[in-house]
Amino acid sequence: xxxxxxxxxxxxxxxxxxxxxxxxxxxxxxxxxxxxxxxxxxxxxxxxxxxxxxxxxxxxxxxxxxxxxxxxxxxxxxxxxxxxxxxxxxxxxxxxxxxxxxxxxxxxxxxxxxxxxxxxxxxxxxxxxxxxxxxxxxxxxxxxxxxxxxxxxxxxxxxxxxxxxxxxxxxxxxxxxxxxxxxxxxxxxxxxxxxxxxxxxxxxxxxxxxxxxxxxxxxxxxxxxxxxxxxxxxxxxxxxxxxxxxxxxxxxxxxxxxxxxxxxxxxxxxxxxxxxxxxxxxxxxxxxxxx
Amino acid sequence: xxxxxxxxxxxxxxxxxxxxxxxxxxxxxxxxxxxxxxxxxxxxxxxxxxxxxxxxxxxxxxxxxxxxxxxxxxxxxxxxxxxxxxxxxxxxxxxxxxxxxxxxxxxxxxxxxxxxxxxxxxxxxxxxxxxxxxxxxxxxxxxxxxxxxxxxxxxxxxxxxxxxxxxxxxxxxxxxxxxxxxxxxxxxxxxxxxxxxxxxxxxxxxxxxxxxxxxxxxxxxxxxxxxxxxxxxxxxxxxxxxxxxxxxxxxxxxxxxxxxxxxxxxxxxxxxxxxxxxxxxxxxxxxxxxxxxxxxxxxxxxxxxxxxxxxxxxxxxxxxxxxxxxxxxxxxxxxxxxxxxxxxxxxxxxxxxxxxxxxxxxxxxxxxxxxxxxxxxxxxxxxxxxxxxxxxxxxxxxxxxxxxxxxxxxxxxxxxxxxxxxxxxxxxxxxxxxxxxxxxxxxxxxxxxxxxxxxxxxxxxxxxxxxxxxxxxxxxxxxxxxxxxxxxxxxxxxxxxxxxxxxxxxxxxxxxxxxxxxxxxxxxxxxxxxxxxxxxxxxxxxxxxxxxxxxxxxxxxxxxxxxxxxxxxxxxxxxxxxxxxxxxxxxxxxxxxxxxxxxxxxxxxxxxxxxxx
Numbered sequence: 001x002x003x004x005x006x007x008x009x010x011x012x013x014x015x016x017x018x019x020x021x022x023x024x025x026x027x028x029x030x031x032x033x034x035x036x037x038x039x040x041x042x043x044x045x046x047x048x049x050x051x052x053x054x055x056x057x058x059x060x061x062x063x064x065x066x067x068x069x070x071x072x073x074x075x076x077x078x079x080x081x082x083x084x085x086x087x088x089x090x091x092x093x094x095x096x097x098x099x100x101x102x103x104x105x106x107x108x109x110x111x112x113x114x115x116x117x118x119x120x121x122x123x124x125x126x127x128x129x130x131x132x133x134x135x136x137x138x139x140x141x142x143x144x145x146x147x148x149x150x151x152x153x154x155x156x157x158x159x160x161x162x163x164x165x166x167x168x169x170x171x172x173x174x175x176x177x178x179x180x181x182x183x184x185x186x187x188x189x190x191x192x193x194x195x196x197x198x199x200x201x202x203x204x205x206x207x208x209x210x211x212x213x214x215x216x217x218x219x220x221x222x223x224x225x226x227x228x229x230x231x232x233x234x235x236x237x238x239x240x241x242x243x244x245x246x247x248x249x250x251x252x253x254x255x256x257x258x259x260x261x262x263x264x265x266x267x268x269x270x271x272x273x274x275x276x277x278x279x280x281x282x283x284x285x286x287x288x289x290x291x
Numbered sequence: 292x293x294x295x296x297x298x299x300x301x302x303x304x305x306x307x308x309x310x311x312x313x314x315x316x317x318x319x320x321x322x323x324x325x326x327x328x329x330x331x332x333x334x335x336x337x338x339x340x341x342x343x344x345x346x347x348x349x350x351x352x353x354x355x356x357x358x359x360x361x362x363x364x365x366x367x368x369x370x371x372x373x374x375x376x377x378x379x380x381x382x383x384x385x386x387x388x389x390x391x392x393x394x395x396x397x398x399x400x401x402x403x404x405x406x407x408x409x410x411x412x413x414x415x416x417x418x419x420x421x422x423x424x425x426x427x428x429x430x431x432x433x434x435x436x437x438x439x440x441x442x443x444x445x446x447x448x449x450x451x452x453x454x455x456x457x458x459x460x461x462x463x464x465x466x467x468x469x470x471x472x473x474x475x476x477x478x479x480x481x482x483x484x485x486x487x488x489x490x491x492x493x494x495x496x497x498x499x500x501x502x503x504x505x506x507x508x509x510x511x512x513x514x515x516x517x518x519x520x521x522x523x524x525x526x527x528x529x530x531x532x533x534x535x536x537x538x539x540x541x542x543x544x545x546x547x548x549x550x551x552x553x554x555x556x557x558x559x560x561x562x563x564x565x566x567x568x569x570x571x572x573x574x575x576x577x578x579x580x581x582x583x584x585x586x587x588x589x590x591x592x593x594x595x596x597x598x599x600x601x602x603x604x605x606x607x608x609x610x611x612x613x614x615x616x617x618x619x620x621x622x623x624x625x626x627x628x629x630x631x632x633x634x635x636x637x638x639x640x641x642x643x644x645x646x647x648x649x650x651x652x653x654x655x656x657x658x659x660x661x662x663x664x665x666x667x668x669x670x671x672x673x674x675x676x677x678x679x680x681x682x683x684x685x686x687x688x689x690x691x692x693x694x695x696x697x698x699x700x701x702x703x704x705x706x707x708x709x710x711x712x713x714x715x716x717x718x719x720x721x722x723x724x725x726x727x728x729x730x731x732x733x734x735x736x737x738x739x740x741x742x743x744x745x746x747x748x749x750x751x752x753x754x755x756x757x758x759x760x761x762x763x764x765x766x767x768x769x770x771x772x773x774x775x776x777x778x779x780x781x782x783x784x785x786x787x788x789x790x791x792x793x794x795x796x797x798x799x800x801x802x803x804x805x806x807x808x809x810x811x812x813x814x815x816x817x818x819x820x821x822x823x824x825x826x827x828x829x830x831x832x833x834x835x836x837x838x839x840x841x842x843x844x845x846x847x848x849x850x851x852x853x854x855x856x857x858x859x860x861x862x863x864x865x866x867x868x869x870x871x872x873x874x875x876x877x878x879x880x881x882x883x884x885x886x887x888x889x890x891x892x893x894x895x896x897x898x899x900x901x902x903x904x
Contacts, residue, residue, distance in 0.1 A: 032403065040406075094348075094402055098348055099594045102544065103545070107584065113580060114581050222537065230411050233408060237403070263419075263422025263423050264422070266414060278396075281400060
């Protein structure tokens with residue numbers, strides 16, 4: 001019944017999905033870690049990245065320009081949303097932050113539906129990556145291999161920005177204690193805006209690079225948002241390594257379960273999340289005291 | 292707020308429901324729209340208890356809406372179960388049981404974790420309904436052919452049809468749902484739930500088992516959702532699979548926020564606005580699918596500018612016109628009276644909340660307790676004994692480990708090693724809630740009050756923990772039935788001189804009054820040992836003098852331990868003083884001994900010496 005070639009290719013699918021989820025989750029988790037806001041519009045930002053990229057692709061025919069346009073557009077959206085709305089919610093209860101980002105998510109999704117309709121949009125893989133790759137033991141779509149590479153590069157870039165630059169140091173200090181950072185004479189609001197923009201960009205980037213694999217619809221972000229939440233619960237909120245580990249675990253669970261029976265993939269995901277909650281309530285790599 | 296024996300809201304609900312079929316057709320409401328509003332309103336009643344009252348924002352209510360609905364619909368359409376109302380009630384029970392199981396998982400964590408987990412739950416149930424259980428639920432086809440109910444009382448029988456005929460059935464259940472919800476909110480459980488929303492930490496610290504109460508609210512919400520889900524099937528003669536969709540949860544959240552969370556009527560008003568606008572945008576303005584965009588924008592604006600929703604806004608407006616903005620009255624002064632005995636008799640009997648001396652002489656004893664954080668030793672091997680009836684002062688320079696020591700005594704944190712005994716019982720490793728129930732509690736250094744409640748309700752919540760124990764399911768009991776509650780609350784208010792301010796919101800109080808209420812919350816749990824963590828912190832000199840006087844009057848007949856930086860106050864109050872330095876006991880003795888002790892002077896001067904550098 002289980003075909004080994006199929007199994008290995010599903011493992012690989014899981015790796016690709018896992019890396020993608022890790023990227024989206026790190027965006028979500030650095031926003032939460034720094035600003036204390038859980039962004040329920042994160043899935044919608046993923047979707048916006050896809051549509052913005054698709055627009056750029058339609059006009060220029062260049063995949064690279066599409067990726068740049070998608071990422072930058074969502075980053076700018078992130079800046080604007082933080083400056084105009086989120087900023088006024090830092091002192092309000094968590095529920096209000098959830099409500100407003102949830103509402104923004106709906107506005108984005110319905111806005112996309114208004115402009116682009118409900119039909120799915122396709123961005124083909126760039127020239128040379130559209131074919132099937134012979135890996136010796138199996139055939140595999142070339143773009144997915146490339147996608148894994150692209151996402152890993154993005155994750156490494158994010159890691160470098162967070163852990164090897166001055167601004168990253170400020171962001172991580174802000175995660176620990178934003179009041180103190182403020183007291184040190186650093187304009188936290190600027191940092192917050194930047195973080196929201198970077199976090200949003202991670203989602204937008206994921207949205208456009210994933211477009212050749214899963215076509216873009218206004219609702220495409222919802223499923224990823226849910227999976228991202230599971231990733232964050234498993235990995236631990238506010239933890240970059242946790243987001244990567246959680247992403248890989250969730251990606252493999254979904255892929256392997258899908259091979260046996262796709263209907264159970266969410267059930268298994270949920271079982272994994274429950275196990276983590278019972279055994280390690282703060283996530284595999286999370287620390288206590290972040291609620 | 293918790294005390295309301297008139298039935299105005301119930302009567303208004305009944306009148307409104309009776310009048311609706313005669314009024315609403317003139318406003319262009321079709322009977323189907325009105326019925327739909329009632330189903331969503333009932334669904335929202337339970338959700339409002341969870342979100343508006345308890346403060347737990349769940350995006351997973353569709354799971355229970357669908358579970359209850361499909362269970363009832365399956366009984367009626369596939370099993371040939373003859374009784375519609377019976378099937379709905381069974382569906383409700385099933386949803387409640389599922390809610391209990393899911394609640395055990397989701398309530399492992401609070402805040403945003405809870406929100407994320409509930410989103411995941413909602414999605415999981417949708418997939419389960421679609422795939423593994425599609426043989427039972429009809430998958431994407433749903434379950435058609437759900438019958439309408441009928442009554443047969445022998446002498447009278449009636450079969451409900453659709454439209455306005457079915458309205459009466461739905462209205463009846465909405466009314467029952469509202470009456471029950473109002474009773475729950477006015478019950479002691481409802482009071483504790485709103486305390487959890489305001490300040491879960493303090494709700495636990497005054498002795499309530501908040502996890503069980505949260506689970507209770509979760510199950511109540513699931514039960515309402517399950518019943519409403521069943522009604523949805525009955526109303527449409529078809530159980531639609533989208534009951535399980537995440538969008539259903541989202542719509543419920545938005546409707547409740549639009550109408551006004553925490554008002555019980557909010558969800559109904561929100562559903563009315565939502566369904567009316569969706570009709571209006573689609574049929575009158577021909578906006579098509581764009582109506583959701585418009586509603587989304589309205590929703591975001593509402594969350595930004597009218598955070599309490601429509602009903603909440605109306606209540607605020609009413610309060611404003613009725614009471615005006617007279618926030619600042621002269622604070623109630625503590626009677627300026629040096630004769631202590633008179634304060635005791637005029638303010639309140641000294642017996643309030645004091646434990647009668649019984650059993651052994653020693654009330655609290657720690658043996659060699661230490662607390663280490665990694666390599667840092669905050670408290671090192673502390674032996675500490677307090678006798679019944681004593682008023683002990685604990686002092687020490689900054690960083691001496693006083694607060695850590697207090698937190699260990701109240702079990703907020705647990706010692707790395709050593710043993711704590713209270714009333715002869717080993718309490719090491721107990722929870723804050725458990726030790727409070729045993730009679731040990733503290734007032735906090737930084738006020739931990741229920742800010743959105745009145746002064747009186749604050750004290751009520753603390754007193755309830757002592758009267759009812761850590762957890763009790765008296766969901767339908769009126770607050771006035773809790774024996775001795777009013778007396779305890781009145782006495783406590785009198786003791787901390789807040790009787791005249793009883794009906795004000797905590798947010799309206801002056802700082803000194805909040806400090807007194809902070810002490811009042813601890814007193815209301817009638818502790819046999821009361822810990823006061825810097826009761827004078829942040830007070831003006833005048834307030835200090837008053838508060839020292841207050842503490843003296845409280846001390847009569849009680850055992851207390853007081854930490855403060857105000858040496859003069861401690862020397863005046865305490866009979867015996869323990870000095871901590873660098874995490875261990877430096878010396879213990881009477882105020883006179885401490886004043887003249889060289890080691891103590893050295894500790895403080897040494898501290899000053901270091902600060903200079």
